[in-house]
Amino acid sequence: MGAFAAYTIIGLGLGGIFSLAALGIVLIYRTTGVLNFAHGAMGMFSTFVAWQVFYGWSHPFWPTWLATLLAVLAGLIFAAVMGLFLEFAVFRWVRTREPVVKAVITIGVLLALQSAASLIWKNNQYHLPIYLAPQQATFQLAGVPIGANYIVIVIMALGLAFGLGAFLRYTSFGRSMRAVSDSPTSASLWGVPVNKVSAVSWMLGSLVAALAGILITPFINFDTTSLTLLIIDALAAALIGGLVSLPLTVLGGFLLGLLETYPTIWIQSLGFPRLVALLVIIAVLIMRNPRGFAVASK
Amino acid sequence: MTSRLMFRVLAALVAFTVLARIPVGFDVGFKFDSALAVIWAFGLLSLVLLTGYVGQISLCQATFAGVGAYATGLMVAGFHTDYLVAVGVGVAAAFTLGVIVGIPALRLRGITLAIVTLGIALVFDRYVFQDHAFEWFTGGTAGWRVDRATMFGLQMDSSKHLMSAYIVLLALFCVVALLMVNLHDSGAGRRLRAIRDSELSAATMGVNLTRYKLLAFGMSAAIAGLGGSFYPLVAGSVSPQPFWLFTSLQFAAIAVLMGVRYVPAAALGGVFMAVVPDVLTRFGHGTFMGHAYEISYDWFQIAVGVLLIVQLIALPDGVWGDLRARVRHARSAAGAIGGRKVKVA
Numbered sequence: 001m002g003a004f005a006a007y008t009i010i011g012l013g014l015g016g017i018f019s020l021a022a023l024g025i026v027l028i029y030r031t032t033g034v035l036n037f038a039h040g041a042m043g044m045f046s047t048f049v050a051w052q053v054f055y056g057w058s059h060p061f062w063p064t065w066l067a068t069l070l071a072v073l074a075g076l077i078f079a080a081v082m083g084l085f086l087e088f089a090v091f092r093w094v095r096t097r098e099p100v101v102k103a104v105i106t107i108g109v110l111l112a113l114q115s116a117a118s119l120i121w122k123n124n125q126y127h128l129p130i131y132l133a134p135q136q137a138t139f140q141l142a143g144v145p146i147g148a149n150y151i152v153i154v155i156m157a158l159g160l161a162f163g164l165g166a167f168l169r170y171t172s173f174g175r176s177m178r179a180v181s182d183s184p185t186s187a188s189l190w191g192v193p194v195n196k197v198s199a200v201s202w203m204l205g206s207l208v209a210a211l212a213g214i215l216i217t218p219f220i221n222f223d224t225t226s227l228t229l230l231i232i233d234a235l236a237a238a239l240i241g242g243l244v245s246l247p248l249t250v251l252g253g254f255l256l257g258l259l260e261t262y263p264t265i266w267i268q269s270l271g272f273p274r275l276v277a278l279l280v281i282i283a284v285l286i287m288r289n290p291r292g293f294a295v296a297s298k
Numbered sequence: 299m300t301s302r303l304m305f306r307v308l309a310a311l312v313a314f315t316v317l318a319r320i321p322v323g324f325d326v327g328f329k330f331d332s333a334l335a336v337i338w339a340f341g342l343l344s345l346v347l348l349t350g351y352v353g354q355i356s357l358c359q360a361t362f363a364g365v366g367a368y369a370t371g372l373m374v375a376g377f378h379t380d381y382l383v384a385v386g387v388g389v390a391a392a393f394t395l396g397v398i399v400g401i402p403a404l405r406l407r408g409i410t411l412a413i414v415t416l417g418i419a420l421v422f423d424r425y426v427f428q429d430h431a432f433e434w435f436t437g438g439t440a441g442w443r444v445d446r447a448t449m450f451g452l453q454m455d456s457s458k459h460l461m462s463a464y465i466v467l468l469a470l471f472c473v474v475a476l477l478m479v480n481l482h483d484s485g486a487g488r489r490l491r492a493i494r495d496s497e498l499s500a501a502t503m504g505v506n507l508t509r510y511k512l513l514a515f516g517m518s519a520a521i522a523g524l525g526g527s528f529y530p531l532v533a534g535s536v537s538p539q540p541f542w543l544f545t546s547l548q549f550a551a552i553a554v555l556m557g558v559r560y561v562p563a564a565a566l567g568g569v570f571m572a573v574v575p576d577v578l579t580r581f582g583h584g585t586f587m588g589h590a591y592e593i594s595y596d597w598f599q600i601a602v603g604v605l606l607i608v609q610l611i612a613l614p615d616g617v618w619g620d621l622r623a624r625v626r627h628a629r630s631a632a633g634a635i636g637g638r639k640v641k642v643a
Contacts (some may be wrong), residue, residue, distance in 0.1 A: 035409045037416070093611045100355060103409045104554055105610050107357075107547055112603030114544070115596040229543070232420050235413050271425030278417035282402055285410055 007261050009146055010219075015257020016153035017216045019250040021234035023160055024208035026241060026249050030181040031201040034091055034102040035243075038109035039209050040231035042082060044224060045113050046206070047213030048121050050075030054130050071130055075210050083206025087199045095184065095198070110228065117224040130217050153215050160208065161250040168246075177201060233260070236277045239284045256280055306479055310472045318465050326460065327580070331572045333464040333532040336471050337363070339568025340525025341545075342553045343471075343561065347478060348518035350559035351487065352511070353494030354403055355412045358419035359522045359549045364427060364541025366392040366523025368435055371442030371536040381449040385527045392523020393516045400515030404508060407497070419546040427538035441537045444530040463531050474521060475561050490514055548599070551606045557616025566618060574598055 021043060028036050036042075054071035062070075086109065094102055131149055139146045168174035179187040180197045188194045212234075213227055220226060233256060240252025259280065260273035321332040341359050348354050366388035373384035402414050426432050428439075436442075446453070449466065453459055481487040489510055492500035501507050530536050552571055556563035575598045582593030613620040 035412075037412075090607055090611070097610075098408075100408045100412070101610060101614075103412055104355075104550065105607055107551055108603040108606035108610070110603070111544070111547060111551060111606070112600045115599035115603070119594065119596040119600070225544075229420060229424075232417050235416075239410075239413065269425070269429050269431070271421070271429050274417075274421050274424045278414075278421050281414060281417050285402065285406060285414065 003265065007265055008258065009150055011258035011261030012254060013147075013150040013153050013257070014219065014261060015254035016150075016157035017212050017219070017230075017253075018233045018237045018256050019157040019253025020153075020160060020208055020212035020215065021230055022237035022241065022249045022253050023157075023164060023246060024205035024212070025234055025238045026243055026246060027164065027201055027208070028205040029238070029243050031177050032087075032091060032095075032180075032198045033099055033184075034106060035099065036106050036205065037103060037231060038106040038113060039205070039234060041110045041113040041117075041228045042079065042086075042206050043209030043213035043230065044227035045082065045117050046075045046079035046210030047217065047222070047227060048117055048224070049078040050130060050210070050214050051217070052121075068130060072214060075214055076207055079206040079210035080203045083202040083204075084199055086206075087202040091198070091202065092195065095194075110231075114224055114228050121224060123223060123225075130214055149215075149218055156211065156215070157250055157253065160211075161246050164204075165246045173197075173200070232274065232281075233277050236280045236284070239281055242288065303480070306476060310476045314468060314472045318468055321461070321464065327576065328573075329460045329464060330532065331576050333460060333467055333528075335568045335572035336464065336467040337525040337529055337532065337568075338549075338571040339471060339565045340474070341522045341549045342556070342564035342567040342571075343475065343478060344518040344520075344522035344525075345549060345553040345558060346561055346564050347481075347521060348514055349553065351482065351494065352490045352514040353407075354511070354514065355408065355550075356399075356415045356515075356518070357412055357546050357550055358399065358415040358422070359518070360541045360543075360545035361419045361422040362392045362396055362519040362522040363526025363529070363545075364422065364538070365395050366526035367529040367536050367541065368427070368437075368442070369523075370527035371437060371444060371530045372435060374444050374447055374530065375437065375442035381447040381531060385524070388527030389520050389523050392526065393520040396519020396523075397512050397516040399519070400512040403515060404511055416543075416546075419543045423538065423542040427541065436538070437536070441535050442530060443535045445534065447531055460532065463528065467525075467528050467532075470524065471565070474524070475565070478561050486510075544599070548602060551602050555602070555606050555609050555616060557618035557620070557622075560616070560618045560622065563616060563618035574601075 021039060024043075025036055025039050028034055028039075050071040053074040054067055090105060090109070091102070094105060139148065139151065168178055176187070176192045177197050177200070179190065179192050180194055184194050187197075212230070216222070216227070216230070234253075237253035237256050238249055240255065241247075241249030256277065260276045263272055263276065321329045341363050344359050344362065345356065348356050348359075368388075369391035370381075370384040370388035373379045373387045374381060379387075399415065399418060403411050406414060427436055452462070482491075489500065489505045492503065492505055493507065493510060493514075497507060526541065529540065533540075548571065552567040553564070556567040556570070575595050578593050578598055579595055582597070583591065585591070609616065615623065
């Protein structure tokens with residue numbers, strides 16, 4: 001029973017990260033119609049920037065909290081700039097093209113980012129985590145110890161989902177974003193600044209990806225590929241939310257995290273969770289009417 | 299035989315004779331590259347069929363090639379069969395997997411199909427090709443070693459007979475490419491292209507969607523698997539690395555970059571994909587104006603990504619498609635002066 005509870009907590013932590021990664025995908029997909037296969041690669045690159053600041057450039061006499069703060073800030077600022085750059089340099093020019101063409105372009109972004117990262121940071125495996133909460137801090141819940149970092153992740157995933165949801169629903173800029181997601185043409189006729197909306201969604205999406213990447217560092221031995229390949233889990237979670245709904249996406253992320261963690265009690269295989277993700281994707285796509293992906297067919 | 303078909307057969311023969319001679323003077327490394335170029339060209343050709351003709355997106359073509367390679371390795375190293383038999387088994391295995399992958403594709407299209415095929419590529423890359431549970435198929439972490447191989451009763455193993463393997467591969471490629479070009483205008487090809495343009499109208503006109511989509515996936519996987527099943531012969535062993543997810547993504551990127559609707563673009567892409575990284579790792583280091591520099595393999599993938607983005611923004615029909623359009627334009631402009639008849643296709 002204790003083991004089961006421990007696995008549940010690991011699964012929820014992992015699920016929180018999937019949710020965060022998926023939130024960025026859904027956000028970008030809704031407002032710009034781009035299904036971003038490079039989402040994992042973008043998060044990976046920002047994570048490595050944060051990692052570089054934390055372990056490469058920090059002064060050993062700095063207190064840990066300062067180094068952590070600077071690293072996270074550097075990663076997030078880099079992510080925001082990268083998101084804006086991609087929108088200005090690439091996706092602004094293909095706004096009217098088919099969704100498939102835009103998705104193939106993100107594959108180009110993925111390949112370029114992944115190789116650039118492996119050029120800079122080599123193909124080494126790193127296990128040098130950045131902890132947002134003190135590593136040793138734990139809470140006891142019904143006799144089960146819960147690491148503070150897990151709680152940070154879960155709270156951040158839930159907070160961002162509802163925060164983004166409220167932002168889209170109640171602010172005027174959020175209304176513009178929803179208008180653009182319904183129809184860019186009519187939104188622009190009503191005076192919605194379509195370019196600005198899409199720039200902001202790329203920035204936000206990239207920020208959320210960076211956050212997910214930084215938060216996952218305590219969980220895995222990460223290298224440039226494994227963080228890039230987080231995309232498949234994120235896509236599975238996003239598909240559970242129908243590529244539209246933020247709360248369902250977060251729920252899907254947690255569900256997927258649990259589904260991928262429980263089999264590791266019996267099956268010691270690094271690749272098996274990928275099979276779980278694939279089965280979830282196929283199940284979701286078969287059970288949902290394809291027309292349910294209203295934006296997908298647009 | 300129509301004159302058009304004769305011209306195509308002649309073109310394929312000329313291409314074969316010229317290409318078969320090219321690697322003769324070079325060292326083993328370049329001979330290996332040229333054989334690899336044909337293997338990758340098969341992978342790109344499979345995308346010409348699937349994406350260019352039928353309009354289905356796939357991000358797991360390297361998986362099909364890998365299944366072909368592993369099945370062939372299993373037959374040759376495990377059961378000591380003739381290499382030709384093993385290739386048949388490899389192609390059959392790839393075809394079967396292709397049809398299985400095609401089943402979800404019956405209901406999906408566009409980006410949802412891209413997600414599923416990406417997932418399949420990842421599962422094979424990280425799980426099937428690397429896990430203990432599939433060691434009977436993959437030969438464990440060391441993979442299958444193919445030291446001796448016979449085909450038509452001739453010795454064909456990679457260490458001494460790389461050129462003969464290359465020539466067999468090239469001949470097969472020319473035949474398959476010719477068949478692909480002819481498929482384009484045949485009845486079946488027209489049905490496939492009708493599916494690409496609109497599934498609904500194709501079904502209305504009596505095209506059996508289930509049959510043709512599954513067939514397209516199966517044939518495409520078989521073409522990729524045919525290339526892949528020669529990999530053990532050329533490289534001497536099979537390992538997961540050449541068939542991992544990023545090769546699948548590179549296939550998709552390079553096929554689109556070169557022009558996904560054109561058969562010759564696949565050959566061009568195969569050469570690009572095999573030769574450029576090798577040239578980079580060989581000659582990409584030295585000193586320039588007193589500064590040591592090193593251009594590693596990673597720059598190839600960066601270039602592929604950036605070129606793909608630029609191409610999709612600027613030349614939507616790919617490098618080959620754009621060249622072809624320019625040549626046709628120039629020819630028709632020249633022909634207009636001479637009063638050349640316009641043929642309505």
